[in-house]
Amino acid sequence: MTMLIVTLLSVIGGAICCFAGYKIFRVALALIGGCLGAYGGMLLFSVLSKYDIGFMHMKYSELITVIVCAIILGALAFGLYMKALVAVVTLICGWYFYFDSGSMGFKLPWTSPLITIAVSIIFGMVIGFAVYFLQKWAIIIFTSFIGARIITSVLVPYLMALVSGKQGEMVLQMLTREISGNTEIAIGTCAMLILMGAGIAVQASKNK
Numbered sequence: 001m002t003m004l005i006v007t008l009l010s011v012i013g014g015a016i017c018c019f020a021g022y023k024i025f026r027v028a029l030a031l032i033g034g035c036l037g038a039y040g041g042m043l044l045f046s047v048l049s050k051y052d053i054g055f056m057h058m059k060y061s062e063l064i065t066v067i068v069c070a071i072i073l074g075a076l077a078f079g080l081y082m083k084a085l086v087a088v089v090t091l092i093c094g095w096y097f098y099f100d101s102g103s104m105g106f107k108l109p110w111t112s113p114l115i116t117i118a119v120s121i122i123f124g125m126v127i128g129f130a131v132y133f134l135q136k137w138a139i140i141i142f143t144s145f146i147g148a149r150i151i152t153s154v155l156v157p158y159l160m161a162l163v164s165g166k167q168g169e170m171v172l173q174m175l176t177r178e179i180s181g182n183t184e185i186a187i188g189t190c191a192m193l194i195l196m197g198a199g200i201a202v203q204a205s206k207n208k
Helices: 002-020 025-048 061-080 082-103 113-134 136-162 166-176 183-206
Strands: none
Touching: 002 025, 002 061, 002 136, 002 183, 025 061, 025 082, 025 136, 061 082, 082 113, 082 136, 113 136, 136 183
16 A cells, blocks of 8 residues: 555656656655655665564554655755755765666676765765756756656556566567566666656746
8 A cells, every 4th residue: 555655646746847847846846855755764664664663563654654754855855945955856866876776787886885875975966966056957857857767666667567467578578679687677768768858848848
């Protein structure tokens, strides 16, 4: 149930960011902060549930943890706005860089996770300051990318589950020309690029 709610909220929030991020950037920033808080809440619950903490073993404790974390980070992002801009952008971009570099099989020139975290933070800060100082086009590109990334990160696994039968596998092999072992990555990347392009086009046309 928790995953379903997070999925629905992520899709709605991602769509708003992707197609209207610049026009309502303060709201978009709050939604991005909320999504980040939701993901963080799931990680926090997975860690705390291993310990003998009464609340963590109660019914709906995971959902409550996720919602509280999402509300806190979303409210902070909305309330602080430009003061929180660089921090929120750094966290969300660093988050995706860190996890994508592992899930997509990037061969990084180092093995230490601490170095990966440091590089993720630096990468996020570069984008964060770019969005802060360049404003319009940087905001349009950033919100379109993050919105598309949020949507695909939660929908692609469901899509893969729907087509996991033999017929689905055959169709996917035809569509992806038998990309060995990377079908989900290929579909997610293509879907993200398409959504991102559509988001940039829609936002640019609305803000000429």
